[in-house]
């Protein structure tokens with residue numbers, strides 16, 4: 001009976017932790033080495049113009065760039081409308097040869113490679129890759145394998161809680177009806193050395209991409225929705241009550 005009680009407690013604690021952490025608990029992302037690179041689409045093929053977004057590649061963080069962008073929570077990039085999602089390479093300010101992957105969770109569930117080598121040695125500014133149609137109700141996450149092209153194995157993504165150093169590695173912003181993502185590819189805090197730390201400059205411009213999720217999705221993401229948090233909290237409380245009842249029935 002003691003074991004059952006303990007199990008009940010852990011289930012309750014995990015559920016509560018998930019609610020407190022926000023929408024989803026931390027999860028690890030597994031890189032699949034058998035992914036292949038989807039066709040790289042040129043600007044003439046997509047009609048995308050990278051010029052307005054070059055302002056995000058400078059020796060500072062994205063929140064310090066002032067072009068009228070709106071900062072978004074990188075952990076909550078959820079689509080409300082179906083869209084053929086495309087990712088465009090803007091620029092890079094890195095010594096590393098970074099790789100970029102994506103993860104769709106929810107209505108559409110799949111993972112895949114975006115850029116096998118997000119370097120300006122191989123990509124032109126504005127080059128794009130289609131991730132295919134992504135359905136409404138899908139959470140989009142992006143994961144960078146730092147220097148992955150040269151064998152690097154550190155993976156940093158939009159889900160901050162899943163990053164091994166516990167730090168934010170992606171800035172997200174809405175600008176010109178697109179989603180802009182800027183990645184930091186060095187492990188650890190600003191200027192920190194020792195252990196796995198790499199004396200990071202925390203400039204968040206090591207790989208910069210623009211994601212075309214459609215104007216409707218960008219508009220929906222740009223509207224603050226305080227009712228969501230409240231709804232989640234009450235949902236969590238209801239779940240907790242159910243678990244307590246279940247736990248009690250096990251004990252009795």
Ligand SMILES: [Ca+2]
Nearest residue numbers: 093203205206
């Ligand atoms: Ca940099």
Ligand SMILES: [Ca+2]
Nearest residue numbers: 202203204206
């Ligand atoms: Ca950096």
